[in-house]
């Protein structure tokens with residue numbers, strides 16, 4: 001057995017863990033011994049010092065050594081059992097709720113000397129310890145510092161410590177994977193030593209080489225895999241796509257604006273990829289409204305000219321429709337464009353599927369139904385995925401494989417994230433970034449307003465509507481419960497309806513797709529002026545006529561989220577407004593955050609500031625998305641370690657192509673399964 005294999009064993013192999021206990025751990029998503037290592041002590045209780053009864057401090061957790069004198073086991077239900085104890089300096093009672101006589105007699109036999117540890121109480125002029133945490137005739141097993149871990153019901157501190165003692169005792173020595181250069185930076189601390197330090201109760205909240213090394217291990221394992229996937233994809237030799245710029249010129253004539261510099265650069269980069277004999281695996285990143293769609297459609301036209309098919313996958317049906325109608329506007333009549341969604345009727349679907357396999361369709365636009373098993377492309381040359389930043393590395397790889405060897409992949413994302421995050425989440429891809437927005441964009445004026453001034457806001461909305469503009473009204477997130485949010489949006493909707501009559505629509509999470517689409521379409525067609533909604537205003541939909549967004553209870557949102565919401569407006573060339581409403585005056589910190597938003601329209605900057613203030617954990621819902629997140633590493637706090645890892649990966653690949661030296665690391669950090677897929 002390789003010595004690291006101990007760490008990958010199931011927790012039920014640990015001495016002292018039975019089925020009950022392992023169930024509790026599994027609930028905390030801890031399944032292997034390795035998983036156990038990342039829940040670190042939050043606090044520690046020092047039980048080292050033995051004190052005499054006359055020195056006890058009420059309310060503190062203390063350890064005493066006493067003689068067991070007498071029992072009192074009342075026959076009346078609900079009265080606790082008592083054990084009278086003393087030392088040379090005084091008396092104390094141990095009180096037991098829910099413990100049997102037999103058990104008490106066994107752990108505290110009369111006339112014996114026992115070490116007891118627990119919280120000291122005082123009642124009726126007597127010291128007492130209720131349900132002592134530790135009781136033992138061997139004082140050494142208690143006189144130590146105990147770690148407090150995050151517990152769940154049924155998982156006591158005592159049990160947790162027993163488990164961790166056992167595990168830490170057995171942590172294997174692993175062959176070092178890092179180079180000497182790297183190790184030097186962490187003062188040569190080994191992985192094993194670092195783990196032991198991480199769990200040492202004296203190190204709670206401490207930073208140091210032990211922590212940095214473990215963070216670095218985590219980052220580098222993730223980067224190594226990303227880079228490996230990227231190489232594996234590039235290794236596939238594809239047919240070069242052959243096209244000239246005639247399609248580009250034709251399309252350019254059809255839209256009434258100049259491309260921005262960044263758009264031009266992105267198009268160039270994509271063209272190069274398409275024409276090369278390596279598979280493209282590219283991320284097109286750009287803030288909301290930066291104009292990614294047009295870039296992807298130009299790429300599509302080129303791919304079609306070169307004789308291949310394209311499929312464009314949007315996250316929602318309405319967005320797919322929007323792309324579809326834009327493609328119809330821009331492309332030549334001889335290009336066959338089809339749309340496929342879950343709503344496409346049976347016969348139509350059948351025709352599409354057959355035409356697709358016979359190469360009669362040039363571009364298929366739709367939702368995730370584009371990738372069902374049944375659907376076979378005759379000659380797919382490009383997959384475009386819009387707004388799917390919540391696609392993990394593995395899923396992207398699968399998609400690329402499904403496309404076949406000649407299929408390039410372009411992923412578009414409007415999630416502005418710092419470079420360290422891009423390296424992590426999209427490290428398997430090349431990136432093009434659109435930073436500057438189209439010139440005709442006016443800045444969105446951002447204001448904050450107290451909720452008590454709602455009348456002013458209504459007046460403002462009336463004015464906008466009278467000028468033929470449209471309005472989003474985002475309702476407060478009241479708490480985590482969808483039900484309450486729903487109620488609040490219904491209430492707001494009814495209120496606004498009294499003022500604006502049937503020109504208001506309501507969107508909330510419990511509507512089905514059909515109803516949702518209906519409302520969005522009537523908004524697009526200007527049948528209604530206001531959409532009241534909970535946070536879910538579809539990402540990416542273009543409503544050029546909407547120029548105002550009201551966001552209630554704005555302090556419940558993160559800055560990046562507010563920025564994304566704000567990006568729903570300001571897409572046409574009108575003056576646009578974002579009004580943030582607050583229940584009460586803002587705290588200093590909240591003011592700081594809001595000012596960032598008011599003064600900046602650069603989503604990248606906003607997300608970076610946001611992360612500095614809030615940490616990266618819950619930013620933009622990456623956590624829920626199932627994208628492998630780090631246990632220790634933080635892309636903002638540990639930026640320097642991310643940069644170090646980026647450099648080191650390049651060096652590693654020069655000296656150890658197959659990553660042999662890093663196999664243990666990769667296996668432990670749950671990445672090797674991806675490796676198996678690609679090598």
Ligand code: ADP
Nearest residue numbers: 257258259260288289290291292293294438542
């Ligand atoms: P996103 O990057 O958020 O997907 P879109 O591609 O939906 O943005 O573009 C937003 C709007 O900007 C669309 O109405 C589009 O026609 C317009 N647009 C795109 N590029 C330009 C440009 N260079 N100049 C002016 N308007 C543009």
Ligand code: MG
Nearest residue numbers: 292293386540
């Ligand atoms: Mg878009």
